[in-house]
Amino acid sequence: MSERSRGDVLVDVRDLKVHFPIKRGVLFDRTVGHVKAVDGVDLRIARGETYGLVGESGCGKSTLGRALLQLTPPTSGEVSFDGVELTTLAPNKLRAMRRRMQMIFQDPMSSLDPRQNVESILTEGLQTHGIGGDRDGRRKIISETLDQVGLPRWALSCYPHEFSGGQRQRIGIARALVLGPELIVADEPVSALDVSIQAQVVNLLDELQDNLGLTYLVIAHDLAVVRHISDTVGVMYLGALVEEAPSDRLYTEPLHPYTRALMSAVPVPDPDVEDRRERILLAGDLPSPANPPPGCRFHTRCPWAQPTRCADERPELREIGGSRVACHWAEQIASGELRPHQVSVELVRPAGEGEEPSVVSAPTEPGSFV
Amino acid sequence: MALLDVEELSVTFARRNQRTVRAVDGVSFSVDAGEVVGLVGESGCGKSVTSLAIMGLLPRQPGVQVGGKAVFDGTDLLQIDDRSRRDIRGRDIAMIFQDPLSSLNPVVPIGIQVTEVLTRHRGMKGQAAAKEAAQLLDRVGIPDPKRRLKEYPHQLSGGMRQRALIAMAVACQPRLLIADEPTTALDVTIQAQILELLKELVRDSGTALVMITHDLGVVAGMCDTINVLYGGRVVETARRRPLFRQPRHPYTVGLLSSVPRLDAGRGERLNPIPGSVRDLLPWPDGCAFAPRCARRVDACVGEPPELVLTHDGRSYRCVNPAPVPGLTPGEDVREVVPGQATPGSVPAQAVPNDPPAVPGLAAAPSEEETS
Numbered sequence: 005m006s007e008r009s010r011g012d013v014l015v016d017v018r019d020l021k022v023h024f025p026i027k028r029g030v031l032f033d034r035t036v037g038h039v040k041a042v043d044g045v046d047l048r049i050a051r052g053e054t055y056g057l058v059g060e061s062g063c064g065k066s067t068l069g070r071a072l073l074q075l076t077p078p079t080s081g082e083v084s085f086d087g088v089e090l091t092t093l094a095p096n097k098l099r100a101m102r103r104r105m106q107m108i109f110q111d112p113m114s115s116l117d118p119r120q121n122v123e124s125i126l127t128e129g130l131q132t133h134g135i136g137g138d139r140d141g142r143r144k145i146i147s148e149t150l151d152q153v154g155l156p157r158w159a160l161s162c163y164p165h166e167f168s169g170g171q172r173q174r175i176g177i178a179r180a181l182v183l184g185p186e187l188i189v190a191d192e193p194v195s196a197l198d199v200s201i202q203a204q205v206v207n208l209l210d211e212l213q214d215n216l217g218l219t220y221l222v223i224a225h226d227l228a229v230v231r232h233i234s235d236t237v238g239v240m241y242l243g244a245l246v247e248e249a250p251s252d253r254l255y256t257e258p259l260h261p262y263t264r265a266l267m268s269a270v271p272v273p274d275p276d277v278e279d280r281r282e283r284i285l286l287a288g289d290l291p292s293p294a295n296p297p298p299g300c301r302f303h304t305r306c307p308w309a310q311p312t313r314c315a316d317e318r319p320e321l322r323e324i325g326g327s328r329v330a331c332h333w334a335e336q337i338a339s340g341e342l343r344p345h346q347v348s349v350e351l352v353r354p355a356g357e358g359e360e361p362s363v364v365s366a367p368t369e370p371g372s373f374v
Numbered sequence: 375m376a377l378l379d380v381e382e383l384s385v386t387f388a389r390r391n392q393r394t395v396r397a398v399d400g401v402s403f404s405v406d407a408g409e410v411v412g413l414v415g416e417s418g419c420g421k422s423v424t425s426l427a428i429m430g431l432l433p434r435q436p437g438v439q440v441g442g443k444a445v446f447d448g449t450d451l452l453q454i455d456d457r458s459r460r461d462i463r464g465r466d467i468a469m470i471f472q473d474p475l476s477s478l479n480p481v482v483p484i485g486i487q488v489t490e491v492l493t494r495h496r497g498m499k500g501q502a503a504a505k506e507a508a509q510l511l512d513r514v515g516i517p518d519p520k521r522r523l524k525e526y527p528h529q530l531s532g533g534m535r536q537r538a539l540i541a542m543a544v545a546c547q548p549r550l551l552i553a554d555e556p557t558t559a560l561d562v563t564i565q566a567q568i569l570e571l572l573k574e575l576v577r578d579s580g581t582a583l584v585m586i587t588h589d590l591g592v593v594a595g596m597c598d599t600i601n602v603l604y605g606g607r608v609v610e611t612a613r614r615r616p617l618f619r620q621p622r623h624p625y626t627v628g629l630l631s632s633v634p635r636l637d638a639g640r641g642e643r644l645n646p647i648p649g650s651v652r653d654l655l656p657w658p659d660g661c662a663f664a665p666r667c668a669r670r671v672d673a674c675v676g677e678p679p680e681l682v683l684t685h686d687g688r689s690y691r692c693v694n695p696a697p698v699p700g701l702t703p704g705e706d707v708r709e710v711v712p713g714q715a716t717p718g719s720v721p722a723q724a725v726p727n728d729p730p731a732v733p734g735l736a737a738a739p740s741e742e743e744t745s
Binding site for chain 1: 517531533563569588589595629633635637638643648650651652
């Protein structure tokens with residue numbers, strides 16, 4: 005939004021690529037190809053802003069989040085955090101930087117050590133980074149953090165299994181928060197929670213941002229949640245951003261055909277809206293990221309695809325009235341000059357012929373829908 | 375007469391040295407021919423167990439007890455023997471499960487799995503069955519069905535697997551289809567495809583559909599009648615529009631206001647329901663939702679709330695329902711059915727080692743409530 009022009013950029017990602025090799029063979033691992041999980045992403049996150057990343061499973065949004073924190077080493081590209089280039093940083097310096105950027109994971113049960121009690125979970129990071137001096141100092145920081153995330157003091161001596169899902173996610177948030185980070189990457193922070201609990205955690209994240217001035221990168225497949233908490237939303241498709249816009253604008257004026265389809269597919273809990281809505285149904289499934297279509301990656305499913313350019317020229321993100329869109333025909337589609345047409349389903353295999361699907365798809369996060 | 379009439383269905387799970395869990399506690403609802411009925415609720419509210427009980431798919435173990443009635447077209451599905459149940463299942467009633475990969479047999483080609491139904495119920499064999507199977511796959515929108523028949527489930531994508539499962543379910547043109555979270559494992563764009571397909575099937579063939587989901591958005595677009603479940607009981611039943619426009623039970627109100635909506639503005643605070651699904655009161659001691667309820671009054675605790683039937687054909691299980699503007703409380707009440715509860719068992723979600731909930735408690739919401 006306006007912060008972007010002011011230039012107080014906390015995270016600057018330039019042409020980030022993460023490719024996973026596909027290996028075959030038992031004795032000699034031959035690399036037979038690459039899964040281009042993230043393939044050339046540029047994005048900037050302003051300080052104090054929430055950047056939402058949406059996309060379907062397998063589009064590379066989680067990998068992007070992990071590569072940004074250097075949890076997955078990027079294949080190429082640059083990531084600068086507060087002016088410091090992370091991709092070339094020495095390991096010990098990177099570890100020190102990690103204090104300033106933390107992550108919240110999707111499934112709190114599998115991201116918290118079941119044999120550690122809450123106090124130990126929260127102290128570990130403080131010890132590693134030498135924060136808080138002695139034990140009492142750390143205790144103080146921990147209990148302040150517990151207050152912030154709304155957990156009672158007696159929680160300290162309990163173990164993760166003793167809590168409900170929502171409380172566990174609060175522990176996960178406390179674990180990230182206790183180090184006093186500036187950036188928090190939240191990977192599907194609410195998707196494992198029940199509907200009535202989701203709202204509590206979403207509100208908590210909002211509140212923490214107001215009080216502590218945090219910067220968020222929220223990765224989620226739920227468009228409604230992302231729209232609710234983000235200032236800017238980036239839509240990913242097959243490893244690349246297809247549209248980036250302020251969250252209200254993205255909803256009122258989606259420019260990229262994929263964004264339009266995505267928006268029209270999200271069910272809204274209101275019968276009147278549901279009955280009025282015109283769905284743009286996409287044909288078929290996401291193509292394999294190991295063998296993405298040439299040109300615009302969406303052209304195989306795009307109802308607006310044109311015979312020229314779409315199939316052979318990869319569109320760059322370009323600025324159109326406050327949004328950035330990667331579509332050759334965005335203006336013509338917005339003005340209604342181009343009409344959607346039927347798309348015949350092109351067959352998509354989850355893997356190469358007869359191969360095990362897990363080999364080709366990007367490494368899956370626990371609990372992600374694949 | 376309704377096609378399916380579920381009356382006071384209850385399912386309890388008893389295990390040695392552990393207390394008995396009452397997962398479904400007197401659930402009643404009915405489905406008319408061609409109607410789409412939704413069962414909505416959060417995890418552990420008993421919605422899936424309800425469907426498994428109706429289909430007779432619960433494990434036959436000494437600890438599992440199913441009570442009540444599920445009358446389908448004059449036959450009580452809970453009373454019939456296995457042979458006749460197998461006849462009905464797949465032919466008259468079919469089910470679609472949440473996770474298509476784990477409900478398809480991974481070592482058997484799709485074709486054989488689809489023709490199996492045709493052979494069992496429609497007596498088709500060989501070429502005829504294969505041809506029919508290909509037609510079915512084509513009907514649910516699987517391209518190149520002839521080749522698909524020879525393939526294994528892992529060779530299909532998630533959406534295609536769910537389509538194959540739907541093809542198997544509709545193979546015999548059942549009169550009732552039960553879909554248990556059919557789109558939860560799928561992406562939004564694929565979800566839209568599958569929902570559209572289900573809508574079409576229901577419209578074209580007059581099949582009744584029971585839609586089990588936690589997603590209020592899915593329900594809003596599909597169902598004619600909606601049952602909201604909490605703690606193993608139906609707490610509110612209403613037609614689609616009245617339910618969303620004027621929810622009466624505080625739990626429904628809370629659910630609707632806690633879901634972020636795509637068409638709402640950025641930064642509007644959500645109104646979550648305090649506490650978690652585990653903070654509940656066993657039904658014999660009062661309303662299970664009372665510990666989290668914003669409209670709790672003294673009458674909520676003590677005995678199970680009555681089921682209130684209103685003149686406009688809806689019902690709710692609440693002592694102090696959300697008011698309707700321009701209507702004095704109680705004016706619309708047509709009939710009141712006293713709430714019953716078997717003492718001694720607790721809903722599935724309750725925390726295992728809780729001290730028994732104290733009647734009149736007020737402390738429960740504090741735990742997880744911050745915002």
